[in-house]
Amino acid sequence: MGRNILADRAVHVIGIGLHRYQSATDTPFVHLGLTAVRAALDDAGIAWPTVEAAFVGSALLGMAPGRVMLSRLGATGLAIQQVENASASGSTAVALGALEVASGRSDVVLAMGVDKAEGWRVAPNSAGLANYEGGTVVPFTHFALLADDYMGRYGTTVEQMARVALKNHANGARNPFAQRQKVRTMEEILADPISGSFTRLQCCPVGEGAAAVILASGEAVARLGLDPKRCPRITASVTRSEAAYPPGTPIDATLTAETCRLAFEQAGVAPTEFDVIEVHDAFSIEELLYLEAMGVCGAGEAGPLVEAGAFDIGGRAAVSPSGGLLAMGHPLGPTGCGQVAEVTRQLRGEAGDRQQPGARLGLTHMVGIGAVCVVHVLQAGA
Amino acid sequence: MGSLSASRCPACGRLATPPEPYGCEGCGAPAGTLESTELVAAGSVRATAMVHRHHKPDPATPFTVVEVVLDGGGPALKGVLAPGLDPPAIGERVSGAVLDGRLIWEREG
Numbered sequence: 001m002g003r004n005i006l007a008d009r010a011v012h013v014i015g016i017g018l019h020r021y022q023s024a025t026d027t028p029f030v031h032l033g034l035t036a037v038r039a040a041l042d043d044a045g046i047a048w049p050t051v052e053a054a055f056v057g058s059a060l061l062g063m064a065p066g067r068v069m070l071s072r073l074g075a076t077g078l079a080i081q082q083v084e085n086a087s088a089s090g091s092t093a094v095a096l097g098a099l100e101v102a103s104g105r106s107d108v109v110l111a112m113g114v115d116k117a118e119g120w121r122v123a124p125n126s127a128g129l130a131n132y133e134g135g136t137v138v139p140f141t142h143f144a145l146l147a148d149d150y151m152g153r154y155g156t157t158v159e160q161m162a163r164v165a166l167k168n169h170a171n172g173a174r175n176p177f178a179q180r181q182k183v184r185t186m187e188e189i190l191a192d193p194i195s196g197s198f199t200r201l202q203c204c205p206v207g208e209g210a211a212a213v214i215l216a217s218g219e220a221v222a223r224l225g226l227d228p229k230r231c232p233r234i235t236a237s238v239t240r241s242e243a244a245y246p247p248g249t250p251i252d253a254t255l256t257a258e259t260c261r262l263a264f265e266q267a268g269v270a271p272t273e274f275d276v277i278e279v280h281d282a283f284s285i286e287e288l289l290y291l292e293a294m295g296v297c298g299a300g301e302a303g304p305l306v307e308a309g310a311f312d313i314g315g316r317a318a319v320s321p322s323g324g325l326l327a328m329g330h331p332l333g334p335t336g337c338g339q340v341a342e343v344t345r346q347l348r349g350e351a352g353d354r355q356q357p358g359a360r361l362g363l364t365h366m367v368g369i370g371a372v373c374v375v376h377v378l379q380a381g382a
Numbered sequence: 383m384g385s386l387s388a389s390r391c392p393a394c395g396r397l398a399t400p401p402e403p404y405g406c407e408g409c410g411a412p413a414g415t416l417e418s419t420e421l422v423a424a425g426s427v428r429a430t431a432m433v434h435r436h437h438k439p440d441p442a443t444p445f446t447v448v449e450v451v452l453d454g455g456g457p458a459l460k461g462v463l464a465p466g467l468d469p470p471a472i473g474e475r476v477s478g479a480v481l482d483g484r485l486i487w488e489r490e491g
């Protein structure tokens with residue numbers, strides 16, 4: 001394991017901005033992206049030419065979306081890199097942006113995600129690898145099988161799992177950037193079966209949108225005269241991929257457990273210390289699986305805890321206060337940047353009626369098919 | 383009861399089915415060094431999911447996907463339950479056969 005350069009040179013989030021996540025429209029991605037970046041520049045209170053490098057996360061836009069979009073803020077000649085890492089593309093843009101600042105190569109960088117749900121091409125499907133599934137096991141069925149195994153193992157009920165969606169839809173209803181902004185009843189959550197115990201509202205919507213995060217060194221925060229209290233620090237940034245676990249190992253949970261353990265070591269924190277957690281809840285079961293894998297609670301405890309309100313805003317930790325992938329939505333490229341934006345808002349105390357009281361420590365967690373996992377730890381500014 | 387062609391890595395013992403065409407995920411041994419073997423398509427049910435929405439007409443919905451832990455080790459395998467059967471319970475014994483590239487499970491015996 002190499003040196004932790006985030007400990008050597010502080011990296012702060014100084015600006016956040018979003019374009020609402022929404023169902024597919026004819027709006028060009030350039031408009032979506034520029035909306036988010038302009039909002040992030042306004043939020044930071046800096047001018048575009050201050051930004052030295054940009055990392056643009058998208059999974060579906062194809063080649064070269066960065067310059068054609070960012071040049072419309074003024075073509076300054078800054079470094080632009082495209083980042084594709086499936087669902088974790090935006091998180092990976094943040095990871096690379098943080099590395100760029102921590103390394104000392106740049107002082108102020110943009111990490112953003114922008115995407116439109118069109119033109120799906122998934123490389124593992126054309127990798128020349130056969131299986132026996134014949135296209136019958138799409139992601140919602142993969143996770144429905146995990147849910148069946150989990151519920152059988154721990155006695156977790158269908159209603160407890162559905163409580164994840166009930167909570168996250170209620171959070172999304174208070175987030176103006178969420179794709180789904182409607183408080184739902186348990187009856188609505190449990191209607192419209194998709195696969196196994198999953199219903200439509202327990203599966204995330206994939207649409208379009210954009211999210212932007214501006215990162216800066218501690219020196220730049222001081223030089224630009226920014227309020228340090230509004231600039232949370234990124235204290236861990238870890239990216240891992242699935243290893244060859246022994247047969248019988250729960251792959252999804254193990255990848256998350258391993259990635260988070262490294263992140264907690266890097267930040268010097270324990271999983272029970274988090275006030276705010278944005279988790280990859282593409283399907284309701286994932287929130288329960290990953291909270292346990294992270295060590296936020298013990299195995300089999302997440303269902304009863306979510307039912308008791310422990311992960312509501314105001315509970316022991318607010319989990320997916322943005323609405324998560326289930327309600328805020330999952331437009332792929334933006335999702336990971338949107339998580340960092342939400343945690344930043346929470347750590348600043350600027351989340352309005354979604355505010356977790358006294359939030360000081362936050363976690364963002366994304367998984368991408370393949371599988372990869374990207375985790376960041378953020379500490380409130382001082 | 384069907385058999386499944388598989389590969390076994392002589393270096394680390396990892397099983398793959400269908401046979402691994404590139405290199406061992408366990409240790410990186412090239413595909414040319416992997417040994418051909420067969421696994422018996424029988425085991426116990428780890429999980430099931432009845433699928434109500436599918437993006438293609440085949441198989442017709444609802445159908446049930448079954449994930450099975452094979453007796454002979456290796457990866458747990460997902461396949462479709464033979465049409466017309468009630469979903470098996472977790473832990474129940476099933477056996478399978480490959481039909482048109484798809485693994486079809488049914489209750490043993």
Ligand SMILES: [Zn+2]
Nearest residue numbers: 391394406409
């Ligand atoms: Zn091997």
